[in-house]
Amino acid sequence: MKSSRVSHELLIKGRHCIFDYSAQSDARDRAQNLLVYFDEKVPLLFSYLQLELPQIPISIYFTKDKMTFSSYENMKITYSVKNSINDLGCLIHEAVHLAQGYKSYFSNADIKFLAEGMADYCRIKFSNDRWDNPDERNPFPYRGFCGYGCSKCGAEFFVFLEEIVGNSDFIVHLNKLLKTDNTKYNDIVNGFFHKDLHELIGEFIEYKDKRT
Numbered sequence: 001m002k003s004s005r006v007s008h009e010l011l012i013k014g015r016h017c018i019f020d021y022s023a024q025s026d027a028r029d030r031a032q033n034l035l036v037y038f039d040e041k042v043p044l045l046f047s048y049l050q051l052e053l054p055q056i057p058i059s060i061y062f063t064k065d066k067m068t069f070s071s072y073e074n075m076k077i078t079y080s081v082k083n084s085i086n087d088l089g090c091l092i093h094e095a096v097h098l099a100q101g102y103k104s105y106f107s108n109a110d111i112k113f114l115a116e117g118m119a120d121y122c123r124i125k126f127s128n129d130r131w132d133n134p135d136e137r138n139p140f141p142y143r144g145f146c147g148y149g150c151s152k153c154g155a156e157f158f159v160f161l162e163e164i165v166g167n168s169d170f171i172v173h174l175n176k177l178l179k180t181d182n183t184k185y186n187d188i189v190n191g192f193f194h195k196d197l198h199e200l201i202g203e204f205i206e207y208k209d210k211r212t
């Protein structure tokens with residue numbers, strides 16, 4: 001009886017998420033603080049991506065391991081708490097991966113670049129209000145393109161695209177397509193920009209290089 005009571009006390013539930021800090025019993029305040037912000041960002045994020053809210057709350061499990069990842073199948077984020085101003089942004093990044101649930105993420109470099117870029121783009125969009133972030137005042141440092149593995153460059157690529165068309169509708173379409181089809185993303189890109197993805201990445205690299 002006692003053990004179930006203890007584990008119950010190591011969970012904090014919001015409307016859209018559950019924080020499980022049973023592996024870090026001293027992290028209650030951190031969980032409580034993050035819940036206040038994260039719980040109100042979840043519906044905003046899903047509505048921005050024009051998706052239904054998940055049928056089950058997102059569970060955030062604080063791990064002692066230095067690793068963070070999300071699992072779409074059970075709407076779970078395994079999270080290594082940083083106890084820094086970046087925690088909310090990191091959780092939003094992971095929540096975007098839950099909203100993505102792409103099947104071919106690991107096998108396709110284009111999709112990985114788009115997925116990580118979109119996650120960091122939304123992170124910047126949804127974590128800056130009421131969340132002062134002195135560590136990352138400028139998420140887009142003035143430097144050249146770091147490569148396909150850089151999610152900040154990916155996020156800046158999304159901003160670059162948004163400025164071309166003047167809105168972010170392409171993100172909603174791209175995300176919905178990539179959930180089920182890993183082959184036709186250039187159709188969406190072409191429809192909005194009349195160019196394919198690699199042409200646009202080439203232009204983006206040129207733009208970044210010129211600025212440095």
Ligand SMILES: [Zn+2]
Nearest residue numbers: 093097116119
């Ligand atoms: Zn990521």
